[in-house]
Structures are given as C-alpha cells and as structure tokens.
Amino acid sequence: MKDGKLMRKKFNRRRFILLGLGASSGTAAADALWVEPEWLRIRKLRLAKDQPTHRLVHFTDLHHKGDRAYLQRVVKEINARHPTSFASRATS
Numbered sequence: 001m002k003d004g005k006l007m008r009k010k011f012n013r014r015r016f017i018l019l020g021l022g023a024s025s026g027t028a029a030a031d032a033l034w035v036e037p038e039w040l041r042i043r044k045l046r047l048a049k050d051q052p053t054h055r056l057v058h059f060t061d062l063h064h065k066g067d068r069a070y071l072q073r074v075v076k077e078i079n080a081r082h083p084t085s086f087a088s089r090a091t092s
Helices: 013-038 068-080
Strands: 056-060 085-089
Touching: none
Parallel strands: 056 085
Antiparallel strands: none
C-alpha cells in the first residue's frame, strides 16, 4: 500500500505475453486431454465429378486407453465407408 491506496501492477507487454502463453498452453492441454481423444473427424473429398472408383480411409491418432465401445465405434465408422484403400499412421 502506498498512501492508503493499493498499488496495481502495471499491465505491460511482458505480462501480456506471459498471460497469452499461459492461456494458449492451457487451451492446448484441455484439447489434448478432453476434446481430441474422442473426436472422430470424417471428411469427404471428391477429386473427380464422375462416380468414385476408389475410397481411401486415412486413420491416425487413435487415443485408445481400453475403451472398447469407442474402438468399436471407430471401426464401425471406417467400415461404413467401404474403403478400397486404408492408410494408418501412428503418432506418439
């Protein structure tokens, strides 16, 4: 306290950057822990106007932790696309 008043810390560029880094780190952690592990994204991409002759499924980032129902849902969605080709990529 100075002269009976609370001194407020200045909100400067350094504090702004640190606050932004903290907020973005928290958002990224929340996404990785609670949103992305259950997120199944399906995107259709048509390369020609004609009837498609090939169906490719690209499968990546399965965050499987023993949840059998989730794994069955993913497999069911993949099989429902009737792919002619399948590509899988594991990330750590």
